[in-house]
Amino acid sequence: xxxxxxxxxxxxxxVLLAFLPALVRAxxxxxxxxxxxxxxxxxxxxxxxxxxxxxxxxxxxxAPTKSEAxxxxxxxxxxxxxxxxxxxxxxxxxxxxxxxxxxxxxxxxFRPDVINLKPKVVVILAGTNDIAENTxxxxxxxxxxxxxxxxxxxxxxxxxxxxxxxLPAARYPWRPDIEPIEKIRAINAWIKDYxxxxxxxxxxxxxxxxxxKSGLKPTLSEDGVHPTPAGYAVMAPLAEKAIADALK
Numbered sequence: 001x002x003x004x005x006x007x008x009x010x011x012x013x014x015v016l017l018a019f020l021p022a023l024v025r026a027x028x029x030x031x032x033x034x035x036x037x038x039x040x041x042x043x044x045x046x047x048x049x050x051x052x053x054x055x056x057x058x059x060x061x062x063a064p065t066k067s068e069a070x071x072x073x074x075x076x077x078x079x080x081x082x083x084x085x086x087x088x089x090x091x092x093x094x095x096x097x098x099x100x101x102x103x104x105x106x107x108x109x110f111r112p113d114v115i116n117l118k119p120k121v122v123v124i125l126a127g128t129n130d131i132a133e134n135t136x137x138x139x140x141x142x143x144x145x146x147x148x149x150x151x152x153x154x155x156x157x158x159x160x161x162x163x164x165x166x167l168p169a170a171r172y173p174w175r176p177d178i179e180p181i182e183k184i185r186a187i188n189a190w191i192k193d194y195x196x197x198x199x200x201x202x203x204x205x206x207x208x209x210x211x212x213k214s215g216l217k218p219t220l221s222e223d224g225v226h227p228t229p230a231g232y233a234v235m236a237p238l239a240e241k242a243i244a245d246a247l248k
Contacts, residue, residue, distance in 0.1 A: 049108035050098050061094075064118055068092050071243055072114050074150075075125035076101045078167060078226060087236040094119070102130045102138065103146035110150050115157050121246045122154050123203065123239060125164040127191075128225070131183045132172045140183060144190050151198055160246035161200035162239075163191050168206055169225050170215030181214045203242040208234055 064070040071093045073079050079097025096113040098105070103126050114122050126147065130138040147163065154161045165188040169180050188206055195202035209231065211217045216224050220231035227235065 049105040070119040071121045072119045073123045102135045107146045121160045123162040127166045131180045132175045162242045163195045164203040165206040168210035168216045201242045201246045
């Protein structure tokens, strides 16, 4: 019979052998990110909500005139990529979308990018990147709380609120492991109810843009997430009506 000491040594050897591949891999050189990647990482660390993105533009913007119905469109890439002057020619509408952002980032931008600009209306379209976990797993209750906080800040500052539904998406190309359909339905149901309770206007993009599989219609998008000009052409009159309702 082997002694207890020998058995212990054998167990230690087995454990070391099990971890040997990992130890070998750890000795291999780790690829160094390119200089531009390092700069991007540094910018994200130093300015996570990207408060500097519109800082100069905001500083140069004159205060609205008494008769000006200024509107801020706030959100992520779906907002950022929207050519507002083409969709709403001559209208004093400001685009404050930033690609990839989630609701906590957008909430942190709300004062400089909305309140300080003194709009009459803010159109908030956010939440799909939260579901895609761009900044980590995000319970629906947290997304809802962030959207509610934006609406509350707007109301306190005399700004009318339009809360847009999250656009349909059957999958995210950059996160194919996530199944967003049911979460999008749930968050949209909450947005609709909260808009009614809070005195906000509910802007329903989803119904007009979804296909039979609850995804974004192929005729309105190339990647299933971001609208093409045809998609924005569907969104524009819906947004215009919601803004008009908010201004009544």
